[in-house]
Amino acid sequence: MSNTRVLPLLEPESDVAACCPPLDERPLSAREAESAARMFKALGDPVRLRLFSLVASHAGGEACVCDISDVGVSQPTVSHHLKKLKEAGLLSSERRGTWVYYRVEPSVLAAMGALLAGAAKTV
């Protein structure tokens, strides 16, 4: 455990992780919605969702770009989408020698899960 490392969250661009209450608790403010929508939007593209799932499900929690080649789009497009996922705070990247490795950013995922967990209980 001890995995709950809280991000600094200083930049207004990436106030992404601890932004919002459960969706059914109260109406989101414009600011909250803006920040949360960025995360959902990042996963709102089929290619990005496959890329993200590919990284998330890969052994060790990280994947090299070289492992990704069968998503049906060109290499520049893959790079473009990985960048988008990184900008949304969902992935982080690290270059090790020749290859670049991407890994899932757990805190942001937890935030999205919290948003939905509330609304899912709404029956």
Add this chain to the structure above:
Amino acid sequence: MSNTRVLPLLEPESDVAACCPPLDERPLSAREAESAARMFKALGDPVRLRLFSLVASHAGGEACVCDISDVGVSQPTVSHHLKKLKEAGLLSSERRGTWVYYRVEPSVLAAMGALLAGAAKTV
């Protein structure tokens, strides 16, 4: 065991509720990603997210369109976004007399929560 046989995925338009395994279980197929991305995409707009949160947090789990007027966009735009949320399977609507009421579709939310719950555990 209990290999969680998934649904037949009948309608290509609304295979939305029980589409996908947790994001970190295995790479999503193109079909799965397509279906799941539709849901995320629907929440990927700030206005739609506010509308959805507004309905989800409203008393009784439903809200009349007349309750919604302060999202910062015109009425036709509100109607447009509500339609999008409905097409994505996140909301359902019902006309009762003069007013139209929208409510949250719980199964779809549960599906999205399941997708993320898996990936959130990924540390």
Add this chain to the structure above:
DNA sequence: CACCTGCATCGATGGACGTCAACATAGACA
């Protein structure tokens, strides 16, 4: 040094999307 490979960036293009005003439709009421 030169050469090759893995990945990012650039510039262009076609399509999708958010937004609005104008109009259409449906129900309530007189």
Add this chain to the structure above:
DNA sequence: TGTCTATGTTGACGTCCATCGATGCAGGTG
């Protein structure tokens, strides 16, 4: 019937976005 109110629909417009080929850059290998 007619009129008013509440929503949905249409058409248009501007912007964003996914995609690609070409190119650039970094790191390994000879």
